[in-house]
Amino acid sequence: MKNFFIVFLTTSFLFSSQIPATAATTTLKVGKVVTVSFPSVVSLKKSGCQNIPVKYTILGKLDDYSLVNLSILDDADAYITSTTFYQPPGQDDGKVYKKSSRFNLKVCRNDWQEYYEYEGEFKGRAGVKKGTYQVQLTLWRPLTQKYATIKFK
Numbered sequence: 001m002k003n004f005f006i007v008f009l010t011t012s013f014l015f016s017s018q019i020p021a022t023a024a025t026t027t028l029k030v031g032k033v034v035t036v037s038f039p040s041v042v043s044l045k046k047s048g049c050q051n052i053p054v055k056y057t058i059l060g061k062l063d064d065y066s067l068v069n070l071s072i073l074d075d076a077d078a079y080i081t082s083t084t085f086y087q088p089p090g091q092d093d094g095k096v097y098k099k100s101s102r103f104n105l106k107v108c109r110n111d112w113q114e115y116y117e118y119e120g121e122f123k124g125r126a127g128v129k130k131g132t133y134q135v136q137l138t139l140w141r142p143l144t145q146k147y148a149t150i151k152f153k
């Protein structure tokens with residue numbers, strides 16, 4: 001009986017260590033054009049800033065003047081963070097965007113400013129506290145928006 005128990009525990013450990021621990025993710029999709037995936041829950045650092053990993057895939061063809069943007073907003077619709085992560089090759093920002101890649105959304109515990117090079121100005125960003133926030137995926141031209149939530153703990 002003792003040997004059976006040892007074999008059972010060893011086998012259980014071996015199989016359980018083979019199963020990867022995955023965090024829950026949220027996926028937003030705008031038609032047949034774009035999908036983004038990001039963590040549903042993020043543990044906040046006690047101070048400073050941190051990055052939230054995001055994966056995206058451009059599924060269809062975009063108008064030459066389209067942009068795709070992902071933002072997190074608070075209850076007052078103040079931006080916590082916002083990033084334009086894809087522009088078609090016809091844009092003049094000098095970057096080459098991949099059809100499928102990853103990027104990070106930066107969030108900070110205190111209010112902060114982000115420099116937008118193409119606009120040549122700083123944009124104020126609200127600090128993030130524990131709670132649930134709105135995530136907004138925006139496709140510009142034609143204007144289409146999809147929403148989800150993200151929880152900070």
